[in-house]
Amino acid sequence: MIAGGADFFWPAAWIALAAVTFFALLIGALLDYHWRNFEIKKERIIKLRTVYFGVCSILTLAMAFSIYQLFLL
């Protein structure tokens, strides 16, 4: 039993984490396809990719860390 929570939170949290990460990666791949094909100045693409995936990674790690914090409770 998790303090202040419920047992069902664990599988739900991991599924939510996987679903959100998958969605962010899928959108990232689609956006990357558009930037590569339709952006006029190609050098901007690398920066865009870095910004998008960088922030997504930070948020995914933050989600994983909050699950870990629950584990410590």
Added chain:
Amino acid sequence: MILLEGEEIVLEKRRHWLPIAFEATTFLILGLVPPAIFLMKDFLTPEVSGFLLTYKTQLLFFYFAWLELAWAAFFIFWTNYYLDILLVTNKGIIDIEQIGLFNRDVSRLNFENIQDVRVQVEGFLPSLLGFGNLYIQTAGEKREFLIKDTPDPYSVQKLILKQKTLVSR
């Protein structure tokens, strides 16, 4: 690339940033609402503030998930804005409209087909910041082209007419 052989870009214009900034603010508000509610917990009913404190870590998890979804949605929105572009080349005009991720409309206008270029600046902010709608009347099947929220539309109008004169010589 959409350019023809020997075609060179003379001008590249995107929509003015102001209407986009207004829409982008929605994403910022979406991101700020959950922490704002949490900060105001002392002013809420004891049940709600109790719930917020008890499930703090779980709510933090959903907040990060929420932020990631909002971030992806913002980038879809921004990409739709960024890939919407008006290109004036030495041969004609290319109007690219990115409606959605799987919806793209590319129109090409040759200078010979352009009959009239009209500018409409409507409202206080567009007049102050210098952006407006550009209407291009053509002899083609699609009679009128509308390029919304063009920054500095008068100079674009002038350039199109100048290029048209150069081509018709």
